[in-house]
Amino acid sequence: MSFQPEQNVDLAELTTFKIGGQAAFYTVVTSADELPEIFAWLKSNNLPHFILSGGSNTIFDDGTFKGVVIKIDIKGFELLSEDEITTCIRVGAGENWDAIVAKTIDLKLSGIEALSGIPGMCGAAPIQNIGAYGQEIKDTTVSVEVFDTDTGVVTSLTNAECEFEFRNSTFKATQKDRYIITAIILKLSKLPASIPQYKDAISYFKKKNIATPNLPQIRRAILEIRRNKFMDPAVMPNAGSFFKNPIVSEEIANKIMADNPSIKLYPEDTKIIPLGGNKYKIAAGWLIQELGLKGLELEKVRIDPNHALVLENKGGASQKDLKELVSKIQDSAIKKYGIALEPEPVIVEF
Numbered sequence: 001m002s003f004q005p006e007q008n009v010d011l012a013e014l015t016t017f018k019i020g021g022q023a024a025f026y027t028v029v030t031s032a033d034e035l036p037e038i039f040a041w042l043k044s045n046n047l048p049h050f051i052l053s054g055g056s057n058t059i060f061d062d063g064t065f066k067g068v069v070i071k072i073d074i075k076g077f078e079l080l081s082e083d084e085i086t087t088c089i090r091v092g093a094g095e096n097w098d099a100i101v102a103k104t105i106d107l108k109l110s111g112i113e114a115l116s117g118i119p120g121m122c123g124a125a126p127i128q129n130i131g132a133y134g135q136e137i138k139d140t141t142v143s144v145e146v147f148d149t150d151t152g153v154v155t156s157l158t159n160a161e162c163e164f165e166f167r168n169s170t171f172k173a174t175q176k177d178r179y180i181i182t183a184i185i186l187k188l189s190k191l192p193a194s195i196p197q198y199k200d201a202i203s204y205f206k207k208k209n210i211a212t213p214n215l216p217q218i219r220r221a222i223l224e225i226r227r228n229k230f231m232d233p234a235v236m237p238n239a240g241s242f243f244k245n246p247i248v249s250e251e252i253a254n255k256i257m258a259d260n261p262s263i264k265l266y267p268e269d270t271k272i273i274p275l276g277g278n279k280y281k282i283a284a285g286w287l288i289q290e291l292g293l294k295g296l297e298l299e300k301v302r303i304d305p306n307h308a309l310v311l312e313n314k315g316g317a318s319q320k321d322l323k324e325l326v327s328k329i330q331d332s333a334i335k336k337y338g339i340a341l342e343p344e345p346v347i348v349e350f
């Protein structure tokens with residue numbers, strides 16, 4: 001067997017949060033054909049694996065991972081088919097997501113323009129069904145090519161088989177850790193795009209007096225809005241939005257509104273969104289702010305002073321430091337409103 005992984009590799013620098021210990025073994029995969037040999041090696045050495053792409057949604061443990069961290073760097077971009085109004089593309093899992101969004105806009109294709117500026121690689125995009133400004137990758141995904149670690153073969157999952165939900169999919173739920181995504185197939189539209197129906201995007205175009213923006217204008221708008229919203233991980237390491245927006249009962253929503261009488265329900269405001277069936281979605285960032293925690297610092301971690309949904313590594317933080325801050329936020333939300341805040345990034349424990 002010729003597989004020879006690197007040994008004792010530092011993990012923190014492979015993520016945008018810059019937290020983590022070491023991997024006993026590490027390898028970069030540039031073709032799905034390399035995977036059967038790696039998995040045969042793992043089996044014969046009885047070792048676990050962890051799949052890594054851009055590391056923008058991963059927070060590693062402080063210890064040593066005894067198995068192999070497999071970084072997916074499978075490239076490729078091809079036009080598969082087209083008709084009058086749509087074009088299907090196939091993209092390798094290791095392509096940079098935002099570079100592909102830019103490329104589809106150059107090709108005058110719409111469907112993922114509101115997902116401009118999301119860090120990470122294409123293969124990770126279906127894992128939590130990335131979403132922003134009214135679009136989610138589930139809306140354009142035809143299928144996903146995967147290496148099935150159970151059977152050792154490359155196969156394909158349809159959109160329905162991916163079981164996409166809000167920031168979730170089969171890859172994080174029923175089939176967690178079973179599949180390695182090697183390529184994604186998206187169906188994009190040749191029809192003109194419209195303004196993303198989100199407060200920030202609507203007011204951006206209103207201010208500029210543009211009623212029917214083209215795709216490059218929408219991309220520019222989204223990138224500008226995001227620049228003002230998210231701290232650049234290169235400046236202050238972070239993983240973007242740290243908590244999922246919780247879905248709560250009418251009773252809890254009423255209590256929040258009673259405590260904050262000036263709040264108006266969606267669409268007048270975006271902090272509390274009625275979903276029907278007595279369920280309400282609460283903006284987690286606003287909730288943390290309302291709990292009085294915005295800007296809180298604990299050792300080497302903090303809540304961003306401008307955006308309460310973003311937790312940051314001030315330098316040299318450990319996963320333990322971060323977990324203390326996370327627990328403090330979660331305890332506070334439970335105590336005041338009975339709301340269980342759930343982290344969005346993958347917090348890896350070895």
Ligand SMILES: Cc1cc2nc3c(=O)[nH]c(=O)nc-3n(C[C@H](O)[C@H](O)[C@H](O)COP(=O)(O)OP(=O)(O)OC[C@H]3O[C@@H](n4cnc5c(N)ncnc54)[C@H](O)[C@@H]3O)c2cc1C
Nearest residue numbers: 051053054055056057058120121123124130131181239240
């Ligand atoms: C500043 C900032 C802003 C962000 N904004 C958004 C946003 O607007 N919307 C949003 O949805 N997300 C956002 N994110 C989160 C993140 O960018 C996305 O979740 C992204 O898809 C993660 O990609 P990645 O390549 O970095 O994944 P990684 O962190 O490398 O991996 C994430 C998870 O996917 C698994 N995985 C990765 N690749 C594969 C593969 N090929 N096959 C199987 N499993 C795999 C990993 O094991 C891990 O569990 C943001 C993050 C940051 C830092």
